[in-house]
Amino acid sequence: MANLTNNPLRAGRRRRNAIAKGLALAATAFGLGWLVLILGVLLYEGVGGLSLAVFTENTPPPGSAGGLLNAIAGSLLMTILAVLIGTPIGLLAGTYLAEYGRHDKLSSVVRFINDILLSAPSIVVGLFIYEVMVAPMGHFSGWAGAVALAVIVIPVVVRTTEDMLTLLPDTLREAAASIGLPRAHMIVRIAYRAARAGIVTGILLAIARISGETAPLLFTALNNQFFSLNMNAPMPSLPVVIFQFALSPYEEWQKLAWTGALLITVTVLALSIIARSLTARKS
Amino acid sequence: MVDLALQGGAVRAREAVFRSQALARLRLGDVAFRHLTRAAAVMVLLILSGVILSLVMGSLPALREFGFGFLVSERWNPVTENFGAMAPIYGTIVTSFIAMLIAVPVGLMIAMFLTELCPQWLRRPIGTAIELLAGIPSIIYGIWGLFVFAPFLQKYIQPFLIDAFANVPVLNSLFEGPPYGIGMLTAGLILAIMVLPFVTAISRDVFDAVPPVLKEAAYGVGCTTWEVFGHVILPYTRVGVIGGCMLGLGRALGETMAVTFVIGNAHKVAASILAPGTTISASIANEFTEAVGDLYTSSLIALGLILFVITFIVLACARYMLLRLQRRLG
Numbered sequence: 001m002a003n004l005t006n007n008p009l010r011a012g013r014r015r016r017n018a019i020a021k022g023l024a025l026a027a028t029a030f031g032l033g034w035l036v037l038i039l040g041v042l043l044y045e046g047v048g049g050l051s052l053a054v055f056t057e058n059t060p061p062p063g064s065a066g067g068l069l070n071a072i073a074g075s076l077l078m079t080i081l082a083v084l085i086g087t088p089i090g091l092l093a094g095t096y097l098a099e100y101g102r103h104d105k106l107s108s109v110v111r112f113i114n115d116i117l118l119s120a121p122s123i124v125v126g127l128f129i130y131e132v133m134v135a136p137m138g139h140f141s142g143w144a145g146a147v148a149l150a151v152i153v154i155p156v157v158v159r160t161t162e163d164m165l166t167l168l169p170d171t172l173r174e175a176a177a178s179i180g181l182p183r184a185h186m187i188v189r190i191a192y193r194a195a196r197a198g199i200v201t202g203i204l205l206a207i208a209r210i211s212g213e214t215a216p217l218l219f220t221a222l223n224n225q226f227f228s229l230n231m232n233a234p235m236p237s238l239p240v241v242i243f244q245f246a247l248s249p250y251e252e253w254q255k256l257a258w259t260g261a262l263l264i265t266v267t268v269l270a271l272s273i274i275a276r277s278l279t280a281r282k283s
Numbered sequence: 284m285v286d287l288a289l290q291g292g293a294v295r296a297r298e299a300v301f302r303s304q305a306l307a308r309l310r311l312g313d314v315a316f317r318h319l320t321r322a323a324a325v326m327v328l329l330i331l332s333g334v335i336l337s338l339v340m341g342s343l344p345a346l347r348e349f350g351f352g353f354l355v356s357e358r359w360n361p362v363t364e365n366f367g368a369m370a371p372i373y374g375t376i377v378t379s380f381i382a383m384l385i386a387v388p389v390g391l392m393i394a395m396f397l398t399e400l401c402p403q404w405l406r407r408p409i410g411t412a413i414e415l416l417a418g419i420p421s422i423i424y425g426i427w428g429l430f431v432f433a434p435f436l437q438k439y440i441q442p443f444l445i446d447a448f449a450n451v452p453v454l455n456s457l458f459e460g461p462p463y464g465i466g467m468l469t470a471g472l473i474l475a476i477m478v479l480p481f482v483t484a485i486s487r488d489v490f491d492a493v494p495p496v497l498k499e500a501a502y503g504v505g506c507t508t509w510e511v512f513g514h515v516i517l518p519y520t521r522v523g524v525i526g527g528c529m530l531g532l533g534r535a536l537g538e539t540m541a542v543t544f545v546i547g548n549a550h551k552v553a554a555s556i557l558a559p560g561t562t563i564s565a566s567i568a569n570e571f572t573e574a575v576g577d578l579y580t581s582s583l584i585a586l587g588l589i590l591f592v593i594t595f596i597v598l599a600c601a602r603y604m605l606l607r608l609q610r611r612l613g
Contacts, residue, residue: 010359017507024400027392027443028409031483034476035416041431042423092323100317110324113331119530121537123564124334130571131337158327182309184316192476204324212420215539215564219571236542240424243540246426254430261426265419272418276411 039265046262049255054263058227059241062250068260070227071241072141077229078221078237079211081146086153086224087203093154094161099187102166111162117155125151126216134220142235145221152213153206160202164195209269212264214234214239238264299397334591342585344577353585359550361574366582368589370482370550374467374492374560378542379535379557381471382478386535386563387528389475390482395512397483398490410487417480425544428473429465436472437464440457441557455517458553468556470480470546474538474593485527492612526604533598539564563590 051069060066093110101107129148134140168191175188191201222234223244242260245253345366346353356367393413397406441462448454493516501511517524547559548569561569563586574580 013507013510017509020395020509020512021400024392024396027389027398028401030389031393031413031416033480034479035412038419038423041427045430046540064359087322089326092320096320096324100320106321106324108340110327112421112599112602114327115602116595117327119537119594119598120334121531121539121564121594123537123539123567124338124587124591124594127341127567127584128334128337129339129570130335131584154327154330180312184313185309208418212422214420214422215568217594218568220573239420239540242422242426243543246429246544257426258430261423265423268418268420269415272415 017126035227042258042262042265045258047254050262053258054259057128059225059236059245059256060252061225061252062248064258065252067239068238068256068263070224071236071238071260072263073227073229073239074221074224074236075211077231078142078146078149078217078235079207081143081231082149082153082210083203085147085209086150086206087157088148090145090154090157090162090202090206093200094158097158097162098165099183099191110158114155116157117151118159121215122152123215123218126219129216129220139232140220140222140234142221142231142233145217145235145237147230148216148220149210149213152210154214156198156206156209156259157202160205161195164198164202167198167221168194183231197278201279204271204275208275210266210270212239212268214243218243288332309590310530316475323497338588338591342581342588345581345585348578354589355581357550357552361570361576361579362575364578366578368563368582368586370552370565371563371586372589373552374470374546375536375562375564375593377467377556377560378471378474378546378562379532381468382474382535383528383532385472385475386482386531390479390531391486391524393479394484394486394490397487398516399508399512402533410484413480414482416476417484421477421538421540424477424541428469428541429544432454432468432473436469441468445557456554457556460553460557463559464556465545465547465559466557467546467553467560470542471556472560473541473545475536477538477541478535481531481534482527485530486524487607489523490516492523492608493519509543520608522604523608526601526608529601529604530596532609533594533601537564537595539568539593540572543568563587571592 005187053065054069055067056069057065057067057070058070059068093114097107097111125148129144133144133147137144172190172194173186176190177183181189217237217240221237221240223240224234224236228235238260242257242264245257245260248254316356349366352367353366354372355369358365358367358370360366397410401409441458441464444458445460445462446481448458475547497515498520501515506514538612541567542562546561546565548565549559550561550566551558553560567583567587571580571583574583
């Protein structure tokens with residue numbers, strides 16, 4: 001026994017194991033450290049600028065104080081419209097994948113393409129919408145921004161809808177069919193209802209995803225210094241304003257950029273945590 | 284009685300008509316819904332073809348003007364309208380390479396910690412925290428990188444790197460020049476932080492899918508945790524891990540805002556990773572709205588097309604590999 005524990009080979013293996021365990025622990029601390037560091041700096045820099053004026057005043061000209069009202073309004077409006085456009089398409093496409101064409105050729109192609117759209121660079125979506133909407137219309141517009149965001153919403157909703165519907169037990173579908181319910185009714189009245197929490201999670205995750213998206217808005221909605229709810233005109237948004245203000249040399253603008261960054265991060269984190277708790281309760 | 288019976292028959296007949304009408308309505312609704320969902324599924328394909336088609340159309344003028352030279356030319360001169368994609372492509376590859384170099388080993392180690400070492404009650408909170416890191420919008424990484432990370436690198440890390448490798452051949456040209464703070468190294472490091480949660484989350488999921496009996500057998504013959512990880516878990520999940528890493532790579536290649544803030548937007552192919560450079564997405568984000576002239580715009584769209592083709596290939600490979608692992612696991 002003593003011989004075994006003193007065996008140099010074994011000692012070496014144990015040493016290597018200890019080092020690896022230490023490294024794994026260090027790697028985890030490293031990963032979590034960034035989260036703490038980023039959130040810490042964000043709170044420190046952003047909270048100072050929080051005031052009522054942020055929500056009641058428009059973005060200021062260089063060198064004076066102001067708020068982010070127009071950017072917040074623009075972001076909200078475009079996000080809501082993007083969700084309204086993207087969710088039905090995503091929901092229906094996800095339904096097709098899970099209910100009608102679970103194993104057919106079209107579904108496997110759509111699934112594959114959807115997965116690629118899910119992680120495709122968002123700036124390319126911006127270019128796409130620029131080509132099909134901004135260039136033909138001749139001007140940047142809130143609509144173009146909303147559609148660009150909708151293109152990002154669709155794959156997220158397709159994916160979660162399909163996943164959540166596939167999780168439902170088939171006995172549920174068979175029970176509905178056995179009492180003579182048409183398939184469409186089974187899906188709308190029973191499957192959707194049973195998978196509601198999961199589907200809502202998908203929509204929330206999609207909102208979280210687009211509320212921080214900057215790249216697709218840069219050359220679709222552009223920006224607007226003034227308050228505007230006109231969807232046919234350039235429209236300001238929180239991320240684009242942050243981009244512009246952070247890179248500016250003006251201290252007031254940089255401060256507002258930090259505050260805007262804090263607002264976005266809090267929104268996104270809150271949405272993802274709510275989405276998580278929704279599905280966690282179900283499983 | 285006869286009257287009543289006749290009436291009853293009429294009612295029944297009318298009921299039958301109602302019923303068949305209602306059934307027809309249901310059937311119509313059923314068919315309509317089915318086609319609606321199918322149309323939505325086809326819409327996903329149309330979006331992708333639309334993206335490809337619009338990018339190709341948009342980049343035609345530039346590709347016609349510069350031909351194949353567009354890919355290998357380093358020139359980028361809006362005044363003389365002479366464009367080449369070499370510098371952005373080079374920057375994209377270098378920054379993504381730096382990111383993967385750091386994110387893959389660290390991500391795998393975190394996944395090993397989460398699946399093999401971490402006490403059960405801590406797994407969920409740590410996993411969630413790492414995933415939250417993935418949810419933070421890229422513009423936040425950008426502003427943080429510009430105001431916090433880049434100055435820190437400029438002050439402490441970069442001078443150290445320059446001094447340390449000044450007399451080492453090869454490496455001294457890699458770490459050369461003044462410490463700007465912003466540049467390809469900074470962009471690569473921020474990308475690493477952004478990609479890390481993706482690599483971690485997917486690795487953890489595939490590690491979790493290893494049948495416990497395999498691991499237990501290895502532990503049973505006296506393997507250490509590290510040996511189980513290196514000789515059982517990794518070989519078993521190799522395809523999935525590579526797929527996860529490529530998914531992260533796809534992310535890094537296309538990432539825009541975080542990079543745009545800290546890359547410096549210089550259309551130059553520099554050997555030193557401390558030098559400012561540019562990536563495909565950063566060039567588009569920085570210059571697209573200011574681009575005057577069709578050729579300038581078209582060149583930027585051509586850059587977008589190149590980016591899309593590269594990420595498409597990487598992501599397709601990633602999905603294929605993950606699918607293969609999934610099939611094997613049944």
